Amino acid sequence: SGQIRALRQQNAALTLTALRLPLPRPPIPFPLPHVLPAAHVFDCHHTTALPGVQVANPGSSPDGPIKRAYVESENVAKFYWDNFKRDSIDGNHMTLVSSVHYGVKYNNAFWNGAQMTYGDGDGQIFLDFTLGEDVIAHELTHGVTQHSLGLAYSGEAGGLNESMSDVFGSMFRQWEKKQVVTKADWLIGADIMGPLSKQKGFTCLRDMASPKSPHAMAPQPDHYYPGIGNLDPHYSSGPPNLAFYKAAQAIGGHSWEKAGKVWYTALTTAPPMPNMTMSKFAARTRKLSTSLFPNDPTVHNAVDAAWTAVGL
Ligand code: ASN
Ligand code: ZN
Structure with missing residues (x-):
C-alpha cells in the first residue's frame, strides 16, 4: 500500500543518512571502575x-x-x-x-x-x-612522601616527614571507622601496645591531640622552636601533628574531606623539596586552604589559627 511505500522511502532515507554521516560515539554511561594496584x-x-x-x-x-x-x-x-x-x-x-x-x-x-x-x-x-591500621598507613605514607615532596629524614623536613605519616595514618584509621573528628582518638599506635606498655600507663606511641601526654610512650614537644630540627623526627613531628589536629577539629566533620585535602595537596603538588622547613610547609597549607576552598573561609581560618597556635 501507499503507507508501506512511504515508510520504505523514509527508511531508505534514514539508511542513506546513516551511511553518509559518521555515527556519534555513544557516551560511556559511567566511568570505568578504578583498578586498585596489586x-x-x-x-x-x-x-x-x-x-x-x-x-x-x-x-x-x-x-x-x-x-x-x-x-x-x-x-x-x-x-x-x-x-x-x-x-x-x-x-x-x-x-x-x-x-x-x-x-x-x-x-x-x-x-x-x-x-x-x-x-x-x-x-x-x-x-x-x-x-595497627594507622601503622600500616604510616609506613605507606613514607612512600607517598618519598614520591612527592621527597622530604629528608632529618632536620625540620624530617619532622614534617614523620608528621605526614602520622597525619595520613590517623586519617586512614578514622576513614576506615567513618569517624568524625570529634569521635576520633587521634592516637598513633594504640592498637599495637602490648600488656607491659599498658601496665605502665602507655596508651599509644604518640598522641596527635596532646603531643606531651604522659600516656604516650614517646611524648613530643607541642610547640615549634628554632632548633627543633635537631630532634629525632619522631619528636619534632609533634607541632605539625598538633597543627593538623587543631585545623581538622576547628573545621569539623571528616578529617579527610577538608584538612586532609589541604595537607595532601601541600604534600603532593610541588617539585621535590627535601629540605622544606616547617614554616614553609605551614605557608603552603595556609595558601592552599584558600585556593582549594575559596567559598569556605572556615577552612583557611582554621588552618591559619592551628599553625599559629603551635608557633608556626
Ligand atoms: N616505624 C618507624 C617509622 O616509620 C621506623 C623508623 O624509625 N623509621 O617511623
Ligand atoms: Zn615513620
Missing part, C-alpha cells in the same frame, strides 16, 4: 632477609599478619584513590609490597624506600605491628 605479601619466616618468600593468595591466608598486610595495603590504596585520586604510593599504580614476620619478636615496622616491613612485636611492649 598488593604482594612476603613472609620473612623470622629472618631479616628482605623481601622473604612470596605468599600465594595472601587475602585468604589464615595467618593474621599476612592477611592484614594484604587487606590493609589495599585499603590504604583505596583511601588514597577515593579521597585524593592518587593511584598507589607513587601515583602511578605501583605494586604494594609488604614483608611480615620480619626478624624475631621485632619491635618495629618500617618503609625501606621500596616496601613495607612488619615485625611481630615481642608480645610484651608491642603486639604484631599489622594490628
Whole structure:
C-alpha cells in the first residue's frame, strides 16, 4: 500500500543518512571502575632477609599478619584513590609490597624506600605491628612522601616527614571507622601496645591531640622552636601533628574531606623539596586552604589559627 511505500522511502532515507554521516560515539554511561594496584605479601619466616618468600593468595591466608598486610595495603590504596585520586604510593599504580614476620619478636615496622616491613612485636611492649591500621598507613605514607615532596629524614623536613605519616595514618584509621573528628582518638599506635606498655600507663606511641601526654610512650614537644630540627623526627613531628589536629577539629566533620585535602595537596603538588622547613610547609597549607576552598573561609581560618597556635 501507499503507507508501506512511504515508510520504505523514509527508511531508505534514514539508511542513506546513516551511511553518509559518521555515527556519534555513544557516551560511556559511567566511568570505568578504578583498578586498585596489586598488593604482594612476603613472609620473612623470622629472618631479616628482605623481601622473604612470596605468599600465594595472601587475602585468604589464615595467618593474621599476612592477611592484614594484604587487606590493609589495599585499603590504604583505596583511601588514597577515593579521597585524593592518587593511584598507589607513587601515583602511578605501583605494586604494594609488604614483608611480615620480619626478624624475631621485632619491635618495629618500617618503609625501606621500596616496601613495607612488619615485625611481630615481642608480645610484651608491642603486639604484631599489622594490628595497627594507622601503622600500616604510616609506613605507606613514607612512600607517598618519598614520591612527592621527597622530604629528608632529618632536620625540620624530617619532622614534617614523620608528621605526614602520622597525619595520613590517623586519617586512614578514622576513614576506615567513618569517624568524625570529634569521635576520633587521634592516637598513633594504640592498637599495637602490648600488656607491659599498658601496665605502665602507655596508651599509644604518640598522641596527635596532646603531643606531651604522659600516656604516650614517646611524648613530643607541642610547640615549634628554632632548633627543633635537631630532634629525632619522631619528636619534632609533634607541632605539625598538633597543627593538623587543631585545623581538622576547628573545621569539623571528616578529617579527610577538608584538612586532609589541604595537607595532601601541600604534600603532593610541588617539585621535590627535601629540605622544606616547617614554616614553609605551614605557608603552603595556609595558601592552599584558600585556593582549594575559596567559598569556605572556615577552612583557611582554621588552618591559619592551628599553625599559629603551635608557633608556626
Ligand atoms: N616505624 C618507624 C617509622 O616509620 C621506623 C623508623 O624509625 N623509621 O617511623
Ligand atoms: Zn615513620
